[in-house]
Amino acid sequence: MYRYDEFDARIVKDRVEQFRGQVNRRLSGELLEDEFKPLRLQNGVYLQLHAYMLRVAIPYGQLNGAKLRRLADIARDYDRGYGHFTTRQNIQYNWVALKDIPDALNDLAGVELHAIQTSGNCIRNVTSDHFAGAAADELMDPRPWCEIIRQWSTFHPEFAFLPRKFKIAVTAAEHDRAAIAVHDIGLRIVKRGEIVGFEVHVGGGQGRTPVLASLVKDFVPETELLDYLEAVMRVYNRHGRRDNKYKARIKILVTELGEAEFTRQVDAEFAAQRGHEKIDLPQAEIDRINAYFAPPKFSVPAKAEFELFEVAKKNYPDFAEWADVNLHPHKAPGHCSVTVSLKPIGGAPGDATEAQMRVVAGLAEAYAYDDIRVSHAQNLVLPHVPVVHLHRIWRALNEAGLATANESLITDLIVCPGLDYCNLANARSIPVGQAVQKVFADPKYQREIGRLHINISGCINACGHHHVGHIGILGVDRKGEEFYQISLGGRADEKAAIGDVVGPALKGEDVPGAVKRIVDTYLHLRRTSDELFIETLARTGAEPFKEALYATA
């Protein structure tokens, strides 16, 4: 994991003091709310329905025990004892007082965390694969480049007042777990011979106009990446629309100019960069940052360890079921990655109490190389776990209510905070999610269904990523009443697609039954038990599902 040096530490410390000054000037009335707003936003402070919300950055979703424990402290000291992990691998606190935020930021700085650029019309937290550095299917670890981009984008003087927010995601794996097609810039690390470089995808996004990113460059060598990003950003900053908030994302610029013209403009800007403007990141700096992400020295498992694992599974069926669902293949023999589900049936998806955070922190330190990730599916991940420790980890998680065996299953919902918290929302999303979960609570039923992503957003801003859910649910307001639109066929992976709305919106109370009819139709139609919902849908088209969905009982 990256560690701050004196420079990083000073920058974050200076930020804490700067923000303390801004808060004081706001509290004294010197700063008007209108002037304070973009300042607090660039530090992750929102004014929500009931209180201020603080969003803390978790760069590319990486934590360790000390950091997660500090996040628990923040929940205890300044909030109501819990936090909410987000689809952007960050954490949000919903009940903090403005006057306490500078102190909270100071506490965070002590463990090398901050809230810089977690909101506002600037370059946001860089996101990545939550199995980075662990997954068996990755070309290389994408985190060093995430860190390089984090540093480059932090307080970038030219790009702090963009037309709209800007999100960058990086993947290096065959299976795209970072959803690069729906980011403003999606980077895929590739190699040409021995040269590391990037495919650059631009203009993806969700919100009210979902668009998949265009491939604007199939190979940018790593030494030129930041200069190329500068070119993209400058074209966007100069020419992105500022007349309408809903048309201000880079996806609209790419769409309106057309992929070819947009690419031409970026290439022209890149070509116009003079020698002295080039960032020209020294190889020594690339090497320095890479060194922080060297894999831990993985233990070599003894044969007996696998046998013990098998015995434990036999003796504890719940453990076996969990191990069957929540483990992911690891590159090192005798290891796996563990998903710690934050989706218990009937819970608020992505929420964790301070006690739960401390349990995960302790387990990571004791048994899992002190490495923890936040996934964009709003779960926690222990990326490196020796098989021999799985059973004891499961027991501890189980006691803490963190061992729901549902990773990527139908109850592993992605859900935005919705009208329960958010002042942008049109409808509640958490209660709808909970009601859907209850229909599928039976573990056998869930496993029978297999991988199926349901995503729920409480408004068109699509924080729950409903456009890319296999089944997407969008809350809309109809004359003061909450309705829900269902879409089918979205996906966020390497075969990214935007789901299609299937028909008229439904009342909240009808959503769980409707989803069940869709799922039962799938179970009836699928050819084999391992044909996924999304595959069956692609084969049959949406018709049979629509019929089932609107069948009146």
Place this chain on the structure above:
Amino acid sequence: MPLLKNGAEIENNWLLLDQDSEAELKPDAAVVLPLARFLAEAETLAGRNAPVGVRLVPDDDAELLVPFLEWIQLVEVSFPKYTDGRGYSQAQLLRRRHGYRGELRAVGHVLRDQIFYMNRSGFDAYETARADLPSVLEALNEFRDTYQPAADGRVPVFRQRHGN
């Protein structure tokens, strides 16, 4: 409106003319013109003995000024709303790419908390009703280190780390 430059509040002796102003240019007055008018009259203006400046609005293509950067003495970059960040790119282009050495002045909705970014983008003068001199000086020094090269020439952290 107070004008701040080089750590001091200075007199603003420039006269801003609008696009259609019929007023005759006094031969010895320092004048600032909108881009379109400047471009239309550039030949005549080049022969003046008094200083000439240009005011850019966010929509303007700053690079149209490139042929004139040797002799214009002021570029005013206007921020109608401080949330419109196009002026930062205009400044970087003029200062950094094209080596403009005259005064680069931020005008309009210029607030204390944007001045650090403005300075890094190449501005050296700030016309602002919303920030006094001490607070501007404070804002300019809020960060001791910077992660990326910009028009201000500060050595970014990634070079300092490796001793150059």
